[in-house]
């Protein structure tokens with residue numbers, strides 16, 4: 001399946017908050033929807049889920065108008081919507097039945113998910129008596145209980161400790177391997193980097209960057225290399241680069257553990273390497289620079 005969001009615009013009263021959003025995602029892949037607070041991520045997801053109507057634009061699935069009611073969708077909304085006073089199993093089973101599962105299957109699947117997420121011991125407790133992280137896992141169990149083909153997770157890691165985050169990471173990876181279509185909104189870049197092949201970065205209601213994460217990283221790292229040495233401090237190495245290698249590279253940044261160099265036009269990595277060796281620099285690190293998603297995000301939306 002391929003889900004396409006095309007040129008969505010949305011206004012609240014006179015205030016346009018989405019100014020023509022487009023992106024796409026396919027089954028077996030996860031899209032990371034990123035943006036600062038108020039960028040429009042939740043509004044976009046709500047339009048996908050038909051909670052809000054867009055003023056213009058369209059959402060298509062395999063080229064046809066997307067109606068979320070025609071699909072099994074696991075949606076974990078930003079504001080979590082379970083009943084604090086109801087028992088865990090009771091409410092997951094109830095919600096699964098509302099989404100079309102028969103009683104037997106709803107009970108079986110609830111049990112499986114509670115076990116998978118390591119919260120089976122709370123099955124008969126009220127939601128409000130659980131810790132925040134365990135409540136979050138109950139929310140996840142109800143999101144996934146009907147084996148959805150489309151999974152939309154809005155900040156799913158909030159409140160989870162590192163062990164529980166790992167359980168969720170493994171779960172999301174499993175969903176992707178099972179060919180689900182996953183949309184994942186988060187401020188936590190490391191999670192997005194771990195399992196999103198595609199990203200879309202929203203800023204003030206506009207997509208400022210979208211596409212394949214590997215390709216985006218390559219482009220951002222274009223012509224950049226990292227260098228550090230066993231026998232020179234970074235400051236000394238910087239001076240050498242500025243003095244002896246100035247025809248080959250410019251120093252872009254001095255990081256904590258290495259220099260970031262930009263190759264001058266017509267210079268190859270091998271030419272630089274030859275010069276480094278001639279200067280008796282004992283290489284510690286020499287490789288293509290790969291920016292992390294935080295660097296890219298800050299560069300794209302961090303100016304203001």
Ligand SMILES: Nc1ncnc2c1ncn2[C@@H]1O[C@H](COP(=O)(O)OP(=O)(O)OP(=O)(O)O)[C@@H](O)[C@H]1O
Nearest residue numbers: 012013017035036037038039040041042043044078
């Ligand atoms: N129901 C609403 N009525 C009026 N304005 C709204 C409504 N919902 C969202 N907005 C506005 O739309 C803009 C985008 O909000 P949205 O919640 O989509 O951002 P977000 O990217 O999800 O932010 P966050 O990361 O903080 O959750 C904000 O300026 C917000 O105030």
